[in-house]
Amino acid sequence: MSEQAKKPIKITETVLRDAHQSLIATRMPTEFMLPIVEKMDQVGYHSVECWGGATFDASLRFLKEDPWDRLRKLRDGFKHTKLQMLFRGQNILGYRPYADDVVENFVQKSIANGIDIIRIFDCFNDLRNLQAAVNATNKFKVQEGRGHAQVALSYTLGDAYTLEYWMDTAKKIEEMGADSICIKDMAGLLVPYKASEMIAAMKSATKLPIQLHTHYTSGVASMTYLKAVEAGVDVIDTAMSPFALGTSQPATEVMVETFKGTPYDTGFDQNLLAEIADYFRPYRDECLKNGLLNPKVMGVDIKTLLYQVPGGMLSNMVSQLKEQNAEDKYYEVLQEIPRVRKDLGEPPLVTPSSQIVGTQAVFNVLMGERYKMATKETKAVLRGEYGQTINPMNQEVINKVIPGEERITCRYADLLENEMDKLESEMKEWKQQDEDVLSYALFPQVAMDFFKYRQAQQEKVDMTQADTKNGAYPV
């Protein structure tokens, strides 16, 4: 290939977010991350994913850390590398739909505290649930001097998910003002040759850069990346080898070596990557020893391809059945999952739709009658509160579960009153920084427990040592 045809593949490093979320339940503490930041900053990554997803919840709940403080510390350390986060559309990082003022405020504070790229997704791929976050990112881009709105499409299989659908959606994403598109394959369902087709089709539909995010769960991920790169994908998500593979991403070093000497050569220094891997490896060993890292999640789980459900959803289902002493119903539930998914309009299976479909399938089987009992969430989906699905929902199921109830066809957040003031009034005695209101908005009980813990720690310390500007207190 000629010099002009060179197209170095860009890499987003996930070891500080999705990799440890997928392998060790998001338990990597900030203190462990900071010493390696300077080296990571020299690699030349397109971005480092380090925030959002479950990091926020896990920080407050289990690590007793202020997630905002983690972000500021990482921002301080990464002088050259863009920081990236995962954002669940109108649900932000929480589990309910928020009013637009909370979404806007969260986006502003994320960017102001150090985020460059916000990856925004919706479990139904209902773009209306992403517009407020995209608009907010574009609004603060100017004000904060950084900000990039990436819309992620939750990848799934099903008759309605044709190449035309993906191409059409890519065009709509471009029209809504996003800066790039991500194909988010949370279950590792995208196989190599399908990836070629999909990337080529989407590239013909949009000029926006396309990033591919997948998981190694089904064992095909690095081959999928290879075909996607050949088909023109711009960025891939990888994890440093000690926290790669299994339910995490393909290994950074492996993908870098794969493209060496080709037009896609990243130019990364393998020796530098090896030093970074050396830092993470003993921590991986420690996690194996203390049980945080279960060897079970490190193999190939072919069930995810067979049943087209994410690995995490299967393990949830197994524990639900175990609680009910009904493990013998496993295969019955597995067969019920696609039927429930169809009844609900065939959405992708990703948080929270994966839990909603999985739990309802368990209910349907255990009750011996379909929809004899429906969860609160199933009802909300049927009412249209989660948004529009690709296919219509099953009218018989609607009649049985929410008889006579009015269904919503507008964007659900249009029905919500602004709520920042109310949230602030509920927690103002604990507020030490504006960001605390957002922590409380997302996880009221967990944040409150954290605020109490923080105060107790502070009362034991010399307040003259407190770095109030950064909200960092010596404990």
Ligand SMILES: [Mn+2]
């Ligand atoms: Mn992921």
